[in-house]
Structures are given as structure tokens and as C-alpha cells.
Amino acid sequence: MKKWINCIFKVLQGISVALFTIGISVIASLNLRSIYKYSIQKYDLDKIGQLSKEKLMEDYNILLNYLQNPFAKKLKFNNFIMSSNGEFHFYEVKKIFLSIYLIVLIFVLIFIVIYLIKKYNNKKIKLIKSLNYGANTLISIITVLLTSIFIDFSKAFIIFHKIFFNNEYWIFDSKTDPIINVLPEEVFKLYALVVIIFTLIAIIVYKTIYISYNKHSKLN
Structure with missing residues (x-):
């Protein structure tokens, strides 16, 4: 019984570290505005949207602020019209991103609480194994994601939306929601791919820390 409990605890540690890492990677990628600047140039979005790069970035920044600001109640672009269905979809996307922020915050608070409890009881915090469990979990997740992206990203994209949205408002009509032309x-x-790159960096860091710790422990 104790063996099963330890196994479940290891799995939970791995999932926790993985969720925290993916959450941080998503937030970092979302706020990396240079990605969209690069996209404008690479995919000629200014020509497709018939707007300057500056105006596209202007509305992109408006969208980012709306998605991440819990106090922003209304989304209104400066250069694009939007249907009620389109606005509702962005509201649902906003809830997902705010949930990611909440998950990251919860894990940070949990770590702080554990740290304070351990420090109060004069005990060392051992997170090295947790990082390794998280890295192993992330390797499995990244393998699935990379396989999905390179085999058929369009299908994976559709499946993602069907999982996270219980309607078809994400299927935009360019006539009523022309923003889709530049997204x-x-x-x-x-x-x-950028989220995956950030996650891979985290895996390398976690594994490096774990291996270095084990080598140091054996020497002592």
C-alpha cells in the first residue's frame, strides 16, 4: 500500500511541476510580442489585412491586454469590426489564460508555504526529485505535442478547440470577424513551437540540476 502511495505522490509531483512549467512557458510566449512582429513579416499579414504593421501591433496589444487583464471587461479593436460570437470566443480564451495565471500563482503559493513550514521546522527542502519527475512528465507531453504538430497541426488545432470550447464560435467568418485574417x-x-522550446529549456535545466545534485551527493 505504501508503495502505491509513494508512486501516486511521485506522479502528482511530476504533474504539478509540468503544469507550472507549461503555464510559465505559455505566459512567456504570449507576452513575447516579437513573435507576432515576426509573423507579420513572414506571412505578409499587413498585406492580407490591408493595414500597416503599426496598426496590426496596436490591435494585437489591445488583444493581449484584454486576455491577461482581469479588470478589462470589453474587447474593442481600433481597426477591426467584431461579431458578438467573436467577442464571446475571445472572452472564453481570456478565461483560459486567466486560469493559467491562477494555476501558476497557486503553485508559487504552495511552494512558499512548504518553504516556510520546512524552514520553521529546520528541515531542508528537497525539490530535486520533484524537478526530475516533472522533467519526465514534460518529456512525455512534449513528445505527444511535437508528434501532433508535425504530423497534422490543423487536426491537432481542431481537436484542441473541441476539447476546450463547447461551441463553434472559434470558427470565425472573415466577413464578420476580419481579425482572423491576421491571426x-x-x-x-x-x-x-515557442512554448515547446521554452519547455524543452526547462527540461534541460531540471535534468541538469538533478544530475549535478546526484553527482555532488555521491562525492560527499
């Missing part, structure tokens, strides 16, 4: 599927693929 093509390729842009989301690029963001997904």
Missing part, C-alpha cells in the same frame, strides 16, 4: 493558423503553430 492565421500558422501564427498559432509558431506560438506552439
